[in-house]
Amino acid sequence: MTARRRGKAPSQADVARLAGVSQSAVSRVISGNAATARIPEETRQRVFEAVRELGYVANPAARAMRKQRNNLLGVHTFERVFPHAHEDFYFAFLLGIEERAEETGFDLVLFTSTGPGRGGGGERGERKIYKDGTNRLNLADGSILLGVSTDRGELARLWYEGYPFVHIGRREVPGAEIPQIIPDYRTASARIVERLAELGHRRLGYVREWMEMEPYEDRRTGYAEAVGRLGLTDTSPGFHGTHGIESAWLDEVARGAVTAIVVESVRLAESLREQLAARGRKIPDDVSVAVLEAAPADLSGQWDSLVIPRTEIGRIAVDRLQTMLDDPDQRTGSLFVPCPLIPGTTVTAVRE
Amino acid sequence: MTARRRGKAPSQADVARLAGVSQSAVSRVISGNAATARIPEETRQRVFEAVRELGYVANPAARAMRKQRNNLLGVHTFERVFPHAHEDFYFAFLLGIEERAEETGFDLVLFTSTGPGRGGGGERGERKIYKDGTNRLNLADGSILLGVSTDRGELARLWYEGYPFVHIGRREVPGAEIPQIIPDYRTASARIVERLAELGHRRLGYVREWMEMEPYEDRRTGYAEAVGRLGLTDTSPGFHGTHGIESAWLDEVARGAVTAIVVESVRLAESLREQLAARGRKIPDDVSVAVLEAAPADLSGQWDSLVIPRTEIGRIAVDRLQTMLDDPDQRTGSLFVPCPLIPGTTVTAVRE
DNA sequence: AGGAGGTGCTCATACGTATGAGCGCTGATG
DNA sequence: CATCAGCGCTCATACGTATGAGCACCTCCT
Structure with missing residues (x-):
């Protein structure tokens, strides 16, 4: 490596001077669009030589300005x-x-x-x-x-x-x-209901969080649809608006009015477990419980639940974005990503 | 917001056209170097109006190219x-x-x-x-x-x-x-030795990891210096090269040849604890032990150890870098960051 | 009246890269 | 021998911003 302009990174022009060619030739050699390049091997070598000598490396800002991409x-x-x-x-x-x-x-x-x-x-x-x-x-x-x-x-x-x-x-x-990329809570909720149905459950309950955000809506519609489609019975007091878990309803559950419950969060599920225990009922022996949320740490609880494929979603997001970049006109719509169910120990076949 | 060139973000030139001024005027208004600007309030308002109308936002690539900064x-x-x-x-x-x-x-x-x-x-x-x-x-x-x-x-x-x-x-x-920013293992190690000395320990040992990397060197010199300076005795077989913990030396320790041991890692410290236990010796009742490493998770072990102020180091690194950017000539040298000691339950005053 | 000094801008240019157009040359072909 | 294709480049320009230099006009002072 030899002389370099004080405080300035060498440019293609510098390289060109050293190699005895024009700046545009340097550009063609470096960002070698081989198709339109038409530069013979010998010249290419001279250019690369100069590049090495000066320690030239492309200026990303200029490059970004010229192409419309940064990577x-x-x-x-x-x-x-x-x-x-x-x-x-x-x-x-x-x-x-x-x-x-x-x-x-x-x-x-x-x-x-x-x-x-x-x-x-x-x-x-x-x-x-x-x-x-x-x-x-x-x-x-x-x-x-x-x-x-x-x-x-x-x-x-x-x-x-x-x-x-x-x-x-x-x-x-x-x-x-x-363009959104969305965990498919709706299908996942429906699948959980289907699975409960397969296990013989006919009378279900649903315990909701107090929040009204979009993701919860999806869970709720998925549940409701599946219950309707399969001809099951839903007896959830909370399903139409209650926050906590009503104790009157819990009493009914304890009496056997319901054999399986779908819950929106681990937090609520834990609470449910306690309240049922206070009434002498155990999960899953008396009631099956599935959870519609899973933070990674929750796995320890062994709840039957859905899993949000976070890493996968991250990867998909990158790919989606790249698609959009490659074809700017293509406004890709929303994408739903399936959420697998993970089996736990809180759901069993109905016993009667 | 109105007409925008299809697929192109509006430029200062577009804004200028709309506001009826020149591109350079727009630039001066926007990146308002008030000192050299000399643009009256009325014109400024017209420009800002146009900016809002077109939804103009600066092109970072161009800006980066012109100034030599990106942020x-x-x-x-x-x-x-x-x-x-x-x-x-x-x-x-x-x-x-x-x-x-x-x-x-x-x-x-x-x-x-x-x-x-x-x-x-x-x-x-x-x-x-x-x-x-x-x-x-x-x-x-x-x-x-x-x-x-x-x-x-x-x-x-x-x-x-x-x-x-x-x-x-x-x-x-x-x-x-x-330019490096370095946890000051050397001083920290020395301080640990000083503390042991204050507690009455005179005969120390040092157990080393097998690795030869720079950070360990620092710990070792810090320890050695302090031992020398305070006139203590060091009887570490491992100090000059052994990998595991020699059982002959452990026997000596068990016989009371050493009252305090400095160890390079929690891993080794755990191993040490076991081996001493096998010889009927307990930490800290019979031997004090301090560790020269602390991953956050290790705190549970309650070892007396040093702590690497990682977050602080991250912050310092940013500041250092900014200093270098503001004054490119100033090649700042290395910086040592003090590592606090955290007390645990494995070091006590010597009992004899 | 004439100059000094200030205001409100515009002009021109540079930053470094990529690329379409084009130019001079060589060798092959008709 | 004229033509033409292909080669090996160079020229010129555009991208969008920032900024030193400078121009036209106005006001104030002498």
Whole structure:
């Protein structure tokens, strides 16, 4: 390696000078579009020689400006990644995203500058896509949005501007058809009901969380549909709005009014177990219970439940995004990803 | 928002047209260097109006090309981040990096494209900085290097080319003075020895890992120095080269030849505990033991040990890098970060 | 009246890369 | 010998932004 302009990285022009060719020749050699190149081996060697000598490496900014690609995939999380990664929330998604990005030769940008930063925004650390008129996202060719987006307006604008992105998880935005990749809770819930039916259960119950977010809606419709389709009976007081678990209903369950219960979260399932125990009833001996949620850590509980294929979803998100990048017109719609059921010890055949 | 050129993001030129000014005026308004701007409020408003109307947002590639800054900080790990994050290795570092990046308004690039990717490289998933002549790192203004770099040559080249980076952890490269940020194992080890001395211990032992890496060297010199300085006695067979823990030496320990032992890892400490137990000796009743390593998970063991302030180190790395960016000539040297000792239940005053 | 100094912009250019168009040359073909 | 294809390049330009230089106009002062 020899002389280099002080403080400046060498450019193709420098290489060209050294190799005794034009800058455009250098460009052709390096980003060798062999089809249109028409540069003989000997010249190529001279150029590579000069490249080595100067330690030339392409300027990504210039390259990005010329082509319309960076090979950068953005990851926007609406909160900080790592504290949550620790709690395994974003973690598995990121795992899949990273894997797939590596496999396809992309780098990842974590948009941290969009946070409240110095002085701006609230303590909670919520991140905005648009911040004082600057959308940092378009630094990347496209982005994956992850987490709970509080501001539907931002999503709408992003979509309107034609920026390529996919949203992990369900988020309906009126007037915008944002590409989402969604765990198929609906089918999974239905399958759980089908399985209970196969095991002879006819009278089911459903215990819901208090939240009204889209993902829960899906579970609820899946359950309701399957119950209807299979001609089963649903006797859930909570199904139409109650928050806690009504003790009157629990008494009925204890009396045998219901043989299987579908529950929206492990938290509620644990509570259910206690309350039934207080009434002298055991799971699964007296009542079968399946859970419609599974954080990885919950596996220890041995609940029969569905599993959200987080890593897989991360990988899929990357692929989807790449499809969109390759063909910008193709606005791919939403994609549902099957959620496998994992067997536990809380569901058995009905005994009567 | 109205007409926009099909498939193209609006540029300053478009805004200028709409506002009836020149492109350079737009640039001055937007990246308002108030000092040289000389644009009256009325015009500014017209421009902002046009910006809003078109939904203009700056093109980061062009901007990056013009200024020499992206506000992008690279994070290069020599292996995949997330599988390890899970084991809490990279995790705490990244936590600090992310925090500090957010606070200072930088985005983070995770260099994933540098991995073996499609077809290239080994199964192990090792990542290279230089890959077919392209150094992706310079996509970012500067980078933090994290983990075990196998290839010193890459570091040397990176340094030679004047790219701003800091290396977390110690890595000596002949001929290159790479800026490192290093847990101060040496002082910490010395402090542990001092503490043992204060507690009345005079005859110490040291049990070493088999590895010969720089970080262990630091621990060893710190220990040796302190022992010398305080006039203590060291009777460690392993100190000059043995791998396992010699049973002859353990017998001596059991006979009371040594009252306190410093160990390089929790793994070895656990083993030590067992072997002493087999000889009827207990920690700390008969022998005090301190550990020179602490993965977060190890805290459960209640060993007296040092703690590596990983999050803090991540934050410091970001700040260091920024200093280098602000003043490119200033090649900051290495920085040692103090490692606090955390008290456990395995060290007590000597009893005799 | 004439100059000085300030205001409100515009002009031109540079950053580094990629690429369509084109130019001069050589060798083959009719 | 004229023509023509193909080779091995070079020229020129565009991408979008930032910025030093400078121009036209106005106001104020002497």
